Amino acid sequence: MAGNYLNINPLLFSIPIMLFIVVFVLLLYYTYARSVKLQHQLRNRYLTNLEEERKRISRELHDTMSVFSISFKNYIHQHQAIAASEKEAWQEQIINFEKNIQDINELLYPIELKHGNVYSALERLSMLLSKSGKTLRLHNQCTNFQMPPQSAIHIYRILQESVVNVFKHTENKELILNLFEEEQQLHAVLSYASLEKKTSYTLDKARRGQHILEERLLIINGSRSRSWEEGIVFEKFKFGNL
Amino acid sequence: MKIVLLEDHSHTLIFIREQLLDLYPHAQVYAFANFKEAATCINTKAIDLVITDLDFDGAKEFALVADAHQKQIPCIIYSAHYNTSYLNKASAYDYRAFICKLGGIDELRYALKHYKELALYQCAFIKKQHRKEEHPIPEPILNGIEQSIMKLLIQGKERKEIAERMKIKTNTLNSYIRDMVVNNHCTLYELIHRYVAWHNG
Numbered sequence: 001m002a003g004n005y006l007n008i009n010p011l012l013f014s015i016p017i018m019l020f021i022v023v024f025v026l027l028l029y030y031t032y033a034r035s036v037k038l039q040h041q042l043r044n045r046y047l048t049n050l051e052e053e054r055k056r057i058s059r060e061l062h063d064t065m066s067v068f069s070i071s072f073k074n075y076i077h078q079h080q081a082i083a084a085s086e087k088e089a090w091q092e093q094i095i096n097f098e099k100n101i102q103d104i105n106e107l108l109y110p111i112e113l114k115h116g117n118v119y120s121a122l123e124r125l126s127m128l129l130s131k132s133g134k135t136l137r138l139h140n141q142c143t144n145f146q147m148p149p150q151s152a153i154h155i156y157r158i159l160q161e162s163v164v165n166v167f168k169h170t171e172n173k174e175l176i177l178n179l180f181e182e183e184q185q186l187h188a189v190l191s192y193a194s195l196e197k198k199t200s201y202t203l204d205k206a207r208r209g210q211h212i213l214e215e216r217l218l219i220i221n222g223s224r225s226r227s228w229e230e231g232i233v234f235e236k237f238k239f240g241n242l
Numbered sequence: 243m244k245i246v247l248l249e250d251h252s253h254t255l256i257f258i259r260e261q262l263l264d265l266y267p268h269a270q271v272y273a274f275a276n277f278k279e280a281a282t283c284i285n286t287k288a289i290d291l292v293i294t295d296l297d298f299d300g301a302k303e304f305a306l307v308a309d310a311h312q313k314q315i316p317c318i319i320y321s322a323h324y325n326t327s328y329l330n331k332a333s334a335y336d337y338r339a340f341i342c343k344l345g346g347i348d349e350l351r352y353a354l355k356h357y358k359e360l361a362l363y364q365c366a367f368i369k370k371q372h373r374k375e376e377h378p379i380p381e382p383i384l385n386g387i388e389q390s391i392m393k394l395l396i397q398g399k400e401r402k403e404i405a406e407r408m409k410i411k412t413n414t415l416n417s418y419i420r421d422m423v424v425n426n427h428c429t430l431y432e433l434i435h436r437y438v439a440w441h442n443g
Contacts, residue, residue: 031323047369050270062249062322064321064345066251066254066343067251067253069343069344070254070257070343071253071254071257074257074260074347077347091346091347095344095345095346095367098344099321101342102322102344111323111325112325112326112327114327114427115327115328115330115331116325116326116327117327119251120326120327123326124325124326127371136440137435137438137442139396139438139441139442140442141393143414169407174435176435176438178397178433179397180397180400182397187397187398189396189398191396191398191431191434193431199436221432225398227398228322229400229401229430231396231429231431232428232430232431232434233326233431234398235398236398
């Protein structure tokens with residue numbers, strides 16, 4: 001009996017071992033794929049919640065401020081003891097204050113995305129930046145901005161972060177942001193003067209904003225690259241899965 | 243005179259009501275803090291004027307403006323929002339006046355007083371925010387091929403790729419770019435700026 005048993009081809013012994021290895025590898029792959037999917041979901045949920053929270057704060061700020069300022073303006077308007085010239089000066093101060101709060105609100109959450117699109121929200125950002133002497137010149141070659149709101153906010157934030165970074169880390173006071181479509185994908189190119197081949201993401205030392213930007217790019221299946229041409233840096237973004 | 247007022251903040255509601263009664267002491271003002279009640283009111287009563295905020299009930303931002311438009315009731319929008327997309331959307335409903343809460347009180351009073359004569363009127367505050375200060379930028383002088391090259395340059399395409407797309411040699415492309423810069427007496431970056439300023443959209 002023992003002799004017969006030992007006569008079995010040794011290769012047959014390796015079959016269960018091989019099967020075990022295959023199952024183990026499959027299990028490993030399954031665990032890895034699951035964790036990647038989970039990470040993606042977590043990332044998405046985290047950033048969505050972040051935007052929701054910003055939206056909520058922005059709304060609260062907007063509501064509280066507008067009620068307060070209207071009451072205050074009305075009080076000054078009706079107050080008999082305040083001289084007309086003084087009233088005007090007070091009103092101007094309140095309006096300036098309201099405008100500043102409104103600008104903070106816009107930076108917290110771009111309300112323009114609600115009824116507009118990425119381009120009109122960027123136009124609004126350009127308007128806000130112009131108040132601090134920075135020019136963001138937009139060039140639009142897109143005809144269609146139809147995309148889910150969750151993608152629109154990520155694209156807006158990616159471009160906002162990149163634009164702000166350039167202004168923050170370089171001497172540039174003017175930037176060009178070109179939006180165009182190619183192969184049914186939205187592309188954005190940020191160009192600015194630079195004597196060195198440095199971009200906003202290499203200049204950002206802390207890279208906190210860059211990490212979030214990368215996460216957002218992952219969520220919308222986007223990518224970025226750069227090139228340098230006769231003293232001009234081109235930061236190129238390609239947004240997929242719209 | 244019957245006026246419907248929709249505003250979800252009690253202080254603002256009281257303030258607008260005060261302004262209305264000051265201008266129209268005999269007016270009947272129906273003030274509401276939610277859309278449903280205001281909509282019922284304009285559906286059941288003969289209303290002469292609607293004053294509404296855009297900032298309530300989330301998705302129903304323009305609902306009362308739309309209802310007023312359908313019933314041909316003059317409508318004044320009193321909101322803190324003054325973004326282009328809001329103005330564009332509101333103009334589809336032929337509002338009488340769009341007054342921003344961030345502006346002066348006189349603007350609201352003006353709209354309340356003259357709403358019959360007004361059409362798509364925007365307060366001075368809104369007009370000021372949307373006024374573009376254009377600095378004179380010289381128009382770039384570019385011929386047809388040069389314009390095509392410029393379009394690809396601002397898309398961040400590299401010279402090799404541009405040459406391939408244009409079906410020309412890289413050296414020919416280089417001389418085109420050199421000519422563009424020389425003829426316009428500026429650097430390539432300045433030329434791109436000028437092109438973008440003149441050819442947006």
